[in-house]
Amino acid sequence: MDLPARSAGGPSLTRAQEDHLKALYNLHGDTRPVLTGELAQRLGISAASVSDMVARLSDLGLVRHDRYRGQILTGAGQGRALELVRHHRLLEIFLVQVLGYTWDEVHEEAELLEHVMSERMEDRIFELLGRPELDPHGHAIPSREGTLRVVNQRALSDCQGGEEVVVAEVSDEDPDLLRELDRRGLIPGARLSVIGGTKYESPIEAELNEQRVSVPLGLARTILVREPTD
Amino acid sequence: MDLPARSAGGPSLTRAQEDHLKALYNLHGDTRPVLTGELAQRLGISAASVSDMVARLSDLGLVRHDRYRGQILTGAGQGRALELVRHHRLLEIFLVQVLGYTWDEVHEEAELLEHVMSERMEDRIFELLGRPELDPHGHAIPSREGTLRVVNQRALSDCQGGEEVVVAEVSDEDPDLLRELDRRGLIPGARLSVIGGTKYESPIEAELNEQRVSVPLGLARTILVREPTD
DNA sequence: CTCCGGGTTTAGACTGGTCTAAACTGGCCT
DNA sequence: AGGCCAGTTTAGACCAGTCTAAACCCGGAG
Numbered sequence: 001m002d003l004p005a006r007s008a009g010g011p012s013l014t015r016a017q018e019d020h021l022k023a024l025y026n027l028h029g030d031t032r033p034v035l036t037g038e039l040a041q042r043l044g045i046s047a048a049s050v051s052d053m054v055a056r057l058s059d060l061g062l063v064r065h066d067r068y069r070g071q072i073l074t075g076a077g078q079g080r081a082l083e084l085v086r087h088h089r090l091l092e093i094f095l096v097q098v099l100g101y102t103w104d105e106v107h108e109e110a111e112l113l114e115h116v117m118s119e120r121m122e123d124r125i126f127e128l129l130g131r132p133e134l135d136p137h138g139h140a141i142p143s144r145e146g147t148l149r150v151v152n153q154r155a156l157s158d159c160q161g162g163e164e165v166v167v168a169e170v171s172d173e174d175p176d177l178l179r180e181l182d183r184r185g186l187i188p189g190a191r192l193s194v195i196g197g198t199k200y201e202s203p204i205e206a207e208l209n210e211q212r213v214s215v216p217l218g219l220a221r222t223i224l225v226r227e228p229t230d
Numbered sequence: 231m232d233l234p235a236r237s238a239g240g241p242s243l244t245r246a247q248e249d250h251l252k253a254l255y256n257l258h259g260d261t262r263p264v265l266t267g268e269l270a271q272r273l274g275i276s277a278a279s280v281s282d283m284v285a286r287l288s289d290l291g292l293v294r295h296d297r298y299r300g301q302i303l304t305g306a307g308q309g310r311a312l313e314l315v316r317h318h319r320l321l322e323i324f325l326v327q328v329l330g331y332t333w334d335e336v337h338e339e340a341e342l343l344e345h346v347m348s349e350r351m352e353d354r355i356f357e358l359l360g361r362p363e364l365d366p367h368g369h370a371i372p373s374r375e376g377t378l379r380v381v382n383q384r385a386l387s388d389c390q391g392g393e394e395v396v397v398a399e400v401s402d403e404d405p406d407l408l409r410e411l412d413r414r415g416l417i418p419g420a421r422l423s424v425i426g427g428t429k430y431e432s433p434i435e436a437e438l439n440e441q442r443v444s445v446p447l448g449l450a451r452t453i454l455v456r457e458p459t460d
Numbered sequence: 461c462t463c464c465g466g467g468t469t470t471a472g473a474c475t476g477g478t479c480t481a482a483a484c485t486g487g488c489c490t
Numbered sequence: 491a492g493g494c495c496a497g498t499t500t501a502g503a504c505c506a507g508t509c510t511a512a513a514c515c516c517g518g519a520g
Binding site: 014016017045046048049052053056067068069 | 476477478479480481484485486
Binding site for chain 1: 325329330331339342343345346358
């Protein structure tokens with residue numbers, strides 16, 4: 001029996017086109033349109049170039065564009081984006097677990113590899129890693145079919161004293177930030193008892209492994225937490 | 231202590247530029263110039279495009295071009311090419327040994343990955359694989375510094391009855407050919423006692439693992455053999 | 461020694477991706 | 491209601507990489 005057709009099939013895209021789709025996905029997913037300038041800043045190119053590219057992606061039916069009002073992924077576009085996100089996250093786990101990278105080194109490398117990863121390689125890595133569900137930074141791996149497990153989570157900076165929470169996700173893009181979080185033990189799965197903070201821009205005070213930690217707001221805002229499961 | 235500077239450093243090249251360098255290397259290495267048409271055929275593009283690209287690579291000092299007489303890699307160009315060859319061959323071993331690919335599946339994939347492989351990844355894979363010296367098809371891995379172990383070898387089709395030889399290398403580019411060779415046990419390291427052939431275009435007859443094998447000339451020409459080492 | 465044919469290079473054109481500068485909204489402020 | 495500014499789109503330019511068609515060499519045949 002053949003494998004089912006991928007949800008995200010279609011003509012192959014260029015590197016730049018894929019980057020635009022992924023940026024659109026990472027910015028607001030399918031929740032609301034992304035302004036041209038936002039996208040341009042994210043990609044580090046001019047708004048004019050983005051405008052151009054969006055027109056092409058729109059012709060391909062991957063993006064819907066509302067003149068002067070921004071752009072948003074279509075279903076097909078989202079499928080392609082999730083394919084890339086799956087590649088990216090599988091590669092991050094792979095680089096950490098198989099090649100011994102640290103979690104602050106993997107993003108950049110995955111960013112390049114994700115565009116040339118075949119389906120065969122994706123499947124082999126997925127199996128080798130034991131069908132993982134989360135990447136090293138706590139992000140869920142989209143399924144082959146492009147579905148994504150969603151978990152209720154909020155920023156640590158929004159927590160109140162007395163709460164018991166578990167670190168769920170951190171952003172993978174800033175190596176310095178990641179090293180800082182690692183130094184403090186603020187890694188996915190870490191259990192925190194929030195003591196205080198949240199007022200007057202003061203750091204979040206919490207207990208982690210019987211140790212008192214003070215998390216500056218700037219850090220706390222990048223950490224997403226969830227309820228403990230037990 | 232810092233690592234020594236790579237022999238092959240320099241400004242980063244585009245995919246197409248790298249493909250041209252590698253094709254030049256694979257065609258005649260540094261032995262003699264490659265004709266424009268040859269290179270074009272190898273790359274599957276027009277001679278005009280090659281002419282163009284060679285001019286640019288020549289400006290970069292990677293290729294020396296003799297009008298109407300062909301082109302050859304400079305020292306620097308050869309360094310870059312060997313860097314890519316190292317990437318390619320390490321990836322092939324990696325795909326076979328770590329991800330469970332068969333030897334006929336690896337070439338195409340390595341062809342894409344080699345262009346986006348960082349030095350860090352190269353080093354990690356090299357160590358993970360135990361500092362290998364040969365890829366799955368028997369080709370030597372260039373060192374980081376761009377040196378290559380050369381072994382005396384010739385085509386199986388040139389062997390005479392009575393010779394004892396060992397399969398050294400086979401081309402990695404044709405999956406069908408590779409499957410055929412595998413089926414017959416004609417893999418690097420296989421020891422052959424040549425019985426006859428070499429006349430009237432007849433197949434090479436030989437003994438392999440106590441079994442009589444008949445190797446059609448077309449196959450025998452793609453197999454490089456060396457003297458047994460013991 | 462000239463001419464001719466085949467391979468090489470040049471010319472001109474097109475696409476994708478990028479830029480800057482200019483033209484053009486849309487929404488907000490008065 | 492009018493006007494202005496920030497942000498968006500369009501215009502025009504450029505580079506890399508490719509093509510086809512035309513111009514150009516080189517070496518061998520006569």
